[in-house]
Amino acid sequence: MYQFDHHMEVNIIYVCKAIAYYSFNLIFQSRQNVMLFCKAPYQINWKEIAQQKKMEDKNKLDRVKARIDAIPDFPKPGILFRDIFPVLSDHGAFSDLIDLMTSHVKSLSVDVVIGLDARGFLLGPIIAQNLQLPFVPIRKKGKLPGKTIQVEYKLEYGSDIFELQVDSVKEGQRIVIVDDLLATGGTMSAACQLVTKANATTVECLVVIELKDLDGRSKVPSKVHSLVEY
Numbered sequence: 161m162y163q164f165d166h167h168m169e170v171n172i173i174y175v176c177k178a179i180a181y182y183s184f185n186l187i188f189q190s191r192q193n194v195m196l197f198c199k200a201p202y203q204i205n206w207k208e209i210a211q212q213k214k215m216e217d218k219n220k221l222d223r224v225k226a227r228i229d230a231i232p233d234f235p236k237p238g239i240l241f242r243d244i245f246p247v248l249s250d251h252g253a254f255s256d257l258i259d260l261m262t263s264h265v266k267s268l269s270v271d272v273v274i275g276l277d278a279r280g281f282l283l284g285p286i287i288a289q290n291l292q293l294p295f296v297p298i299r300k301k302g303k304l305p306g307k308t309i310q311v312e313y314k315l316e317y318g319s320d321i322f323e324l325q326v327d328s329v330k331e332g333q334r335i336v337i338v339d340d341l342l343a344t345g346g347t348m349s350a351a352c353q354l355v356t357k358a359n360a361t362t363v364e365c366l367v368v369i370e371l372k373d374l375d376g377r378s379k380v381p382s383k384v385h386s387l388v389e390y
């Protein structure tokens with residue numbers, strides 16, 4: 161009887177010790193996790209992360225800039241033509257460009273991405289697709305089927321008419337207009353007028369290249385954002 165009691169006692173002590181051990185571990189570890197969870201946002205160096213992102217974006221932009229060509233006297237004497245096609249022929253630089261434009265458009269909270277005929281069509285649809293947004297084209301006269309609204313505009317080297325399909329943009333929608341380049345601002349200004357005619361709002365006009373000397377920005381009624389300035 162005594163033997164049995166003694167073993168019982170030893171077993172109970174053993175079981176109690178085990179429960180205490182596992183409970184202690186459980187409580188201590190979960191406390192550590194709770195502390196880690198609470199402390200984590202303060203321990204993360206947000207400033208360092210922001211600086212790192214800034215540096216990455218600068219490197220991406222440098223790779224894009226390195227691929228933009230300048231061709232004198234094209235398409236007319238006196239015009240220095242800034243060509244973005246070499247960027248597109250370098251898949252790394254093109255991907256950098258799309259990354260930069262996509263993350264910028266993401267920060268605008270827009271409903272629709274509009275691209276301008278023709279080089280805006282190279283960029284707008286990819287950005288829209290990345291952000292799961294609709295893409296809508298503004299085209300030169302006679303290329304869009306159905307009912308359209310129109311605006312005439314002047315170019316750095318000529319004039320043209322822009323069209324937007326009726327109902328392609330809904331009343332009150334927030335729009336970003338994307339193009340490759342801003343020169344005199346005539347093209348972008350006409351696009352903004354079409355958006356206004358459609359009763360929508362141009363949140364921003366986004367271009368890769370801005371020719372600063374031509375001061376096109378002053379002609380555009382909405383905010384302009386450019387990645388590269390000459």
Ligand SMILES: O=P(O)(O)OC[C@H]1O[C@H](OP(=O)(O)OP(=O)(O)O)[C@H](O)[C@@H]1O
Pocket residue numbers: 276277278279280314315316317339340341342343344345346347348376
């Ligand atoms: O600021 P602006 O003086 O109006 O000029 C800028 C516009 O000129 C270029 O297009 P272009 O009219 O040459 O047509 P394309 O894209 O069909 O070549 C460029 O792609 C812009 O859309």
Ligand SMILES: Nc1ncnc2[nH]cnc12
Pocket residue numbers: 239240241242243316341343371
């Ligand atoms: N200088 C330029 N280079 C490329 N595209 C243009 N569109 C209008 N001016 C331009």
